[in-house]
Amino acid sequence: MSAKRVVALLLLALAAYFALIGYRGAYLLAEHSVGLKVLGVAVLVLPLIGIWVVVAELRFGAATARLGRELDAQGVPPDDLPRTAAGRIDRDAADELFAQRRAEVEAAPGDWRGWYRLAEAYDHAGDRKRARAAMRTAIAAASASPTG
Known part of the structure; x- marks a missing residue:
């Protein structure tokens, strides 16, 4: 099942739940x-509140996907980090990549591409909170950039 279908199915279930809650509130x-x-x-x-959260998350996901497609179109290769036998990303490689990505952002703090790749490095390192914050910065920088 594709991700879009899963999202659509979950949105339908959520809408039914919200309708039930709305009925009980009325x-x-x-x-x-x-x-x-x-x-x-x-x-x-x-x-x-639930609708607001869902819309915000869907917008975040769509913006993230758009930036990822744009990086792909520009020929930026994805990070291909070595993995352990269990399939986890090698911690030392993730730390090294993170240091490299942080240096790129420090060199060009207004470039959304650096922030996007820093967000990926945070994600590889398992720091989801900082990954999301860096991705929000990438989205804002891309929106402010005349070239997108």
């Missing part, structure tokens, strides 16, 4: 107790 709003009405409002806010 039901609580129809009650006569003030406490239940307040709870109904709170329950109705949850799907709105």
Whole structure:
């Protein structure tokens, strides 16, 4: 099953869940107790927050994929790091790559390509939080760049 189909299926399931939660919130709003009405409002806010999070994640994923395609089109080779017998990336190789990518970003902090590749290096090193932060910087830099 393709990634797009999985996302579509998960979005359908999430929409059904949000509809169910919305129904329960509307039901609580129809009650006569003030406490239940307040709870109904709170329950109705949850799907709105969920929708905001899902849209933000889908936009992040789409922007990341767009930048990855652009790097591929420019002929930038992917990182091909050695792996252990278990399939994990060799830690020493990931650390070496990270140092190289960090130096590239320090040399050209406005270039989104460096930030994208730094995000990949963070990901290879297992630091997902910093990888996402670096990728957000890459997306912002690409948006600000006249050449994209």
